[in-house]
Amino acid sequence: MLNRNSRNIFRFLTRPFFHHQRNSFLLPSSTPSSQFTSVTGFDEKYCTQLHLQRNIIPTELKVFSFFNPLRNFLKTRQLGVGIPHHKCYGSMGGVVQRSPRFSELNDDDVKHFQEVLGEKNVIQDEDKLTAANTDWMHKYKGSSRLILQPCNTDQVSQILKYCNSRGLAVVPQGGNTGLVGGSVPVFDEVIVNLSSMNNIISFDKVSGILVCEAGCILENIMSFLDNEGFIMPLDLGAKGSCQIGGNVSTNAGGLRLVRYGSLHGSVLGVEAVLANGTVLDMLKTLRKDNTGYDLKHLFIGSEGSLGIVTKVSILTPPKLASVNVALLACKDYSCCQKLLQEAKRKLGEILSAFEFLDSQSMDLVTKHLEGARNPFPTSLHNFYVLIETTGSDESSDKQKLEAFLLGSMENELVSDGVLAQDINQATTFWRLREGIPEALIRAGAVYKYDLSIPVENLYNLVEEMRSRLGDAANVVGYGHLGDGNLHLNVSVPQYDDKILSQIEPFVYEWTSKQRGSISAEHGVGLMKANEIFYSQSRETVQLMTSIKNLMDPNHILNPYKVLPHSITS
């Protein structure tokens, strides 16, 4: 008892779940939840039912009834979808058919890959395949027979060149934490997993520019930078598993966007491999470069549909000495909103996160996550706001934040609040916000919507959804309020088509009416490929299609994702 190093003992005893469990939980393979596998709905009966239902209620047509000019355009395309042999995915309720244009994998292909990559990087192990075929939510499941793990850009290029010539479809995969079914195969696509490309190539301490391979795990980059006195301009709950290549490919937003902006600003360059194997070297380390079209942006947020990102150069801000975190309780949504306005004015330069969660989210987290507790003695509050400040001067930052918080209390914007006194407390408060996705997964099946909506009306959707669904579901709302980004989650015991039909297309129509986005930061993936018109005009999608056709004429890259199936299949 006496001579143990108490710093380590304390760390060990007080944080049983922070790192170890979180990371492993994020790996699909370690989430042995029979609940989900049994409802993912791969049995024929379920598919047929779904298919029939779709025919009776032509949701697709209803879906697009808002967009009159589009209706014909879509109707004709949609007709091609969903005849025999289609497959369906648990709760997606979508219908998609394996494209006949793709070849099927054969032994010669495998042999070829073994020659290019070496045997150990060509994976056919059942357990590994199951994990790589299943998404984080256990909502989407593919049936790929092959994982390829290239070790360098040249190997990626050789893989794609071969697949392109053979007509083999490919799904690029990073940490497989994506939430829209983009990172797993839909059918038998070959999985190209970037995990082995995890080297940091260079770091310039003067400019803060980091160059690394796409497979670097976000949290590992963060620790590397921490040692150098820098931080990543993005942070998200999946940091223990997601990769920078995946982040760039989904244009991940996360918890610090309010301060550091989107990846379109901080990513300075990428190296990407096109479908035909061409390597595009756009790995610049310049803040300013106006020479022609800035094509790297095509790879930021295109979810692996235009190329595989192999290297990234990113501008990282210096790590500042003083970080403060407060968790506040508000009586209603209007207080959260006013608090945001005030925070932007009064904390301006030091504000680094402004997150909110409703009491339903708080209840979920405290119920399902070990060690999580509501810091407030009474749990009668309706909303909680997490504010983080990051600045260079501990005492003046704290003073500023305290003055702001006390002022907000006097104005009754805040009904109660706690201010973290040490890093452990700050981590605990963050855990309440960051742990929501994990708590939702533990609670059962979940329908996730990631929406950009003008802040003013953002929470109305949650309330409307709640009254629509009544007791059938637990509707929770949380998200990056500072960015007008709502995470609307409908938690149910198991995936249920009846409930789904109550949610969709309502949620998309509602968002579209507000001129919001049906995907604020998670991307389109498989889940929303057919819904893109809710947020993009026909002309825009047409140009996107032309770009796709130009860069990946055989559509081998991440098929059935991002663009409407009618266009890409």
Place this chain on the structure above:
Amino acid sequence: MKIMVAVKRVIDYAVKIRVKPDKTGVVTQNVKMSMNPFCEIALEEALRIRESGLASEVVAVSMGPSQCIDTLRTGLAMGADRGIHVEANYSLYPLSVAKILKKLVEIEKPRLLILGKQAIDDDCNQTGQMIAGLLNWPQGTFASKVVLDKEKQVATVDREVDDGIETVCLNLPAVITTDLRLNQPRYATLPNIMKAKSKPIKKFTPEELNVEIKSDLEIVEVTEPPKRKSGVIVSSVDELIDKLKHEANVI
């Protein structure tokens, strides 16, 4: 009854410690400092005793540079009634701290003195025992449970020892040092942070308290623990056996 609690300002336990290149100590500049977690537990226990009506006042004491005021403010925001800061801009080792505490006990006359079992920076685990010795008070160290009997003026303390729980009864006044599982400290709420602003913090220097600080310890060298070597994945059982035989020399 008055309770005195000692709270130490240390490098936040979540911070990665860096050793100074000249090996004279660890880097503290621009590093987040917080209240020693065991001291937080000590303070929490004192507050709970006060809230249950068994004590009337909790006084928090911190020793060190002027920034210790921040640590005291945290303590006051948690609920301590008053603070005492003994300003010293040099290293204080357990015996000096115990001597200063003794003087403060003589001034404040608490019936109970609660400290963390050790501070996570120097891991000394000595101060509680030393002050009990200097005051000639009974001590209950590594407390995982504390029960006070006001009538009998006795504190019953459960101690976590290697072969189980040992229960000791101490006549007050007494010294208690806290272990990790004693309680879960509360957060500083905004209303309490606001209240803390008007709570008094009294300042002393060791000289004013007539304590002569002798540095009875000399730090010879501070070094990092050896780095853990990264593991290797072996490709076959034969290779594993070979490595265990020839590299690890264990079989």
